[in-house]
Amino acid sequence: MSTNSELEKQADRNSAWDEETPRSREFKRIISVFFGRPLPVVGLVIIVLIILTAIFAPLLAPYDPLKMDVPNRLKGPTAQNWLGTDEMGRDTLSRVIYGSRVSLLIGFASVCFSAMIGIPMGLLAAYSGGIVHNIIMRFTDGLMSFPMILIALLIATILGGGTLAVIIALIVGQFAPSCRMTCAMAMSVKENDYVLAARTMGMRKVSIMLNEILPNCFAPILVTMTIGLGAAILAEASLSFLGVGVNPPTAVWGRMVNEGYKFLLISPILSIAPGLAIMLVVFGFNMMGDGLRDALDPRLRGVI
Amino acid sequence: MTAYIFRRVMMGVLVIIIVTIILFLVMRLLPGDPLVVYLTQQEFSAAQYNPAQMEALRAKFGLDKNLFLQYIDWMGGIFQGDFGLSITTQSSVAHLITTRIPVTLHLGILAFLVGTILGIGFGIICAVRRGTWVDTVVTLVANIGITTPIFWAAILLIYLFGLQLRWLPVFGYTPPFEDFWLSTRQLIMPVFCMSLFMLASNTRLTRSSMLEVTAQDYIRTAWSKGLRERVIVIRHTIKNGLIPVIANKGFQVANILGGSVLIETVFNIPGVGRLLTTAITQHDYMIVQAGTLIVAVAVVTANILIDITYGWLDPRIRYD
Numbered sequence: 350m351s352t353n354s355e356l357e358k359q360a361d362r363n364s365a366w367d368e369e370t371p372r373s374r375e376f377k378r379i380i381s382v383f384f385g386r387p388l389p390v391v392g393l394v395i396i397v398l399i400i401l402t403a404i405f406a407p408l409l410a411p412y413d414p415l416k417m418d419v420p421n422r423l424k425g426p427t428a429q430n431w432l433g434t435d436e437m438g439r440d441t442l443s444r445v446i447y448g449s450r451v452s453l454l455i456g457f458a459s460v461c462f463s464a465m466i467g468i469p470m471g472l473l474a475a476y477s478g479g480i481v482h483n484i485i486m487r488f489t490d491g492l493m494s495f496p497m498i499l500i501a502l503l504i505a506t507i508l509g510g511g512t513l514a515v516i517i518a519l520i521v522g523q524f525a526p527s528c529r530m531t532c533a534m535a536m537s538v539k540e541n542d543y544v545l546a547a548r549t550m551g552m553r554k555v556s557i558m559l560n561e562i563l564p565n566c567f568a569p570i571l572v573t574m575t576i577g578l579g580a581a582i583l584a585e586a587s588l589s590f591l592g593v594g595v596n597p598p599t600a601v602w603g604r605m606v607n608e609g610y611k612f613l614l615i616s617p618i619l620s621i622a623p624g625l626a627i628m629l630v631v632f633g634f635n636m637m638g639d640g641l642r643d644a645l646d647p648r649l650r651g652v653i
Numbered sequence: 654m655t656a657y658i659f660r661r662v663m664m665g666v667l668v669i670i671i672v673t674i675i676l677f678l679v680m681r682l683l684p685g686d687p688l689v690v691y692l693t694q695q696e697f698s699a700a701q702y703n704p705a706q707m708e709a710l711r712a713k714f715g716l717d718k719n720l721f722l723q724y725i726d727w728m729g730g731i732f733q734g735d736f737g738l739s740i741t742t743q744s745s746v747a748h749l750i751t752t753r754i755p756v757t758l759h760l761g762i763l764a765f766l767v768g769t770i771l772g773i774g775f776g777i778i779c780a781v782r783r784g785t786w787v788d789t790v791v792t793l794v795a796n797i798g799i800t801t802p803i804f805w806a807a808i809l810l811i812y813l814f815g816l817q818l819r820w821l822p823v824f825g826y827t828p829p830f831e832d833f834w835l836s837t838r839q840l841i842m843p844v845f846c847m848s849l850f851m852l853a854s855n856t857r858l859t860r861s862s863m864l865e866v867t868a869q870d871y872i873r874t875a876w877s878k879g880l881r882e883r884v885i886v887i888r889h890t891i892k893n894g895l896i897p898v899i900a901n902k903g904f905q906v907a908n909i910l911g912g913s914v915l916i917e918t919v920f921n922i923p924g925v926g927r928l929l930t931t932a933i934t935q936h937d938y939m940i941v942q943a944g945t946l947i948v949a950v951a952v953v954t955a956n957i958l959i960d961i962t963y964g965w966l967d968p969r970i971r972y973d
Contacts, residue, residue, distance in 0.1 A: 490671070497911060587802065590802075
């Protein structure tokens with residue numbers, strides 16, 4: 350009896366193995382590596398929680414983030430205002446909760462658009478070689494000689510501030526590295542035999558780039574974009590800390606840190622709370638990026 | 654090696670030219686007539702001038718020429734050490750910047766040294782003691798370090814060591830030749846904050862790169878030859894493990910100089926970074942243009958030096 354059921358189990362296992370394609374087996378391996386260590390999971394949990402916070406901000410925030418209550422200004426943490434109130438009596442907790450919306454919006458928008466510019470440029474550089482490659486490389490060298498925060502600060506100010514100006518500024522500050530990375534990956538993938546095979550079959554260069562080379566650069570691109578999200582959010586916070594960026598009275602973490610700085614002795618929580626929020630988001634994206642890198646392609650450790 | 658250095662310097666010059674073109678175009682092609690901006694700065698409005706006077710002013714500032722000639726004018730001025738006049742204070746931009754460069758250099762070089770020495774040191778300790786609690790703690794702290802906004806770290810330090818414990822002065826800068834002790838005490842917090850990202854990222858990078866080298870065949874050979882651990886770590890692992898760390902230094906120099914913008918603002922230090930943020934909020938574009946150019950040129954120069962070191966350490970690079 351027992352042997353019989355064991356045989357059945359064995360048969361089940363065999364059929365399961367047969368149905369599994371290499372793709373799904375690889376997918377399972379990636380999942381198990383990613384979830385096998387604590388830090389990437391912590392990162393993922395933080396990011397999911399913060400995205401949920403941003404979506405459900407109106408339900409979670411105890412007060413309207415813009416509602417002033419001057420008699421209650423600069424109060425420390427109390428039962429009514431868990432994180433106290435700012436110089437205009439606005440509830441800090443509600444402002445930190447709403448601040449997640451601006452950070453995530455600017456982070457996702459700038460990273461997506463800079464990938465949309467950087468990836469095709471990188472592919473073009475790798476695909477054309479010669480003079481086009483050189484021009485693109487020297488141009489990105491030039492752009493990357495400006496510290497990102499400085500060029501973003503300059504462009505955001507010239508454009509006059511506001512959400513769109515910050516997004517454009519961060520795109521200019523970020524697309525060059527993603528172009529360089531895509532180009533380097535594409536150049537190394539280009540040497541593979543399957544690319545040679547595709548060429549021998551008479552495939553056009555453009556379709557070789559899009560169908561053979563781009564999918565094989567996917568892992569490092571995804572990892573760089575995840576870590577880039579953290580960098581973009583950090584840069585946005587730095588800009589708004591310096592007073593350039595999304596206009597008041599919208600709740601923005603960087604500016605909240607700056608506004609609280611004036612009242613450091615009276616109510617330090619005003620600066621500490623929004624800064625902690627920035628740190629958590631950036632930590633989340635970085636740890637997720639590290640985890641994805643090790644799961645997708647451990648050879649990239651130290652490169653990205 | 655000479656050919657490599659020559660090629661690298663030539664490429665650096667080319668990149669500097671591209672940097673000037675990018676900066677010039679950013680300042681000119683973005684919306685807003687520079688003349689109208691200038692007049693607004695002077696508390697005049699463009700409406701006060703009739704078209705003929707506007708044209709005369711345009712000619713005075715050379716804005717009537719085409720973009721290419723304007724660029725040549727600007728570059729010609731730079732080669733003669735003329736960066737123009739500050740719009741708000743009417744003083745020479747070149748003078749304003751040269752008085753502030755030593756301050757930023759002082760902070761930046763200290764931050765660079767602290768970040769490099771401590772970062773690589775912690776990374777080596779983690780790699781040698783991998784898997785122990787020391788490794789776990791230091792790696793976690795480094796992971797937090799690369800994600801901390803440095804302006805926030807600065808504020809926390811000011812609150813703790815400046816306002817609560819009263820150990821360190823909370824702002825200002827004193828040249829070390831005037832009062833060395835005060836100068837050092839004022840520098841501790843800003844230098845730590847400026848080096849924070851670099852310190853943490855060097856720790857991570859050194860650790861992972863050392864672990865990678867440890868898995869190589871020549872390290873196994875060294876063990877089987879019966880070399881002592883100390884010799885293997887110092888002679889083989891560190892030497893090869895530091896190559897990717899040095900390759901990343903160029904990015905870190907840019908990062909430190911970018912960080913000076915934030916840190917000099919928080920600690921009220923009169924360096925180039927503080928000059929730039931003030932100029933940006935006052936829309937004093939002559940200072941912004943010159944200051945940004947100086948920073949970018951510094952980054953390119955640092956990159957050339959790093960690449961030459963890199964080529965000297967790793968001969969394979971020279972023949973690329």
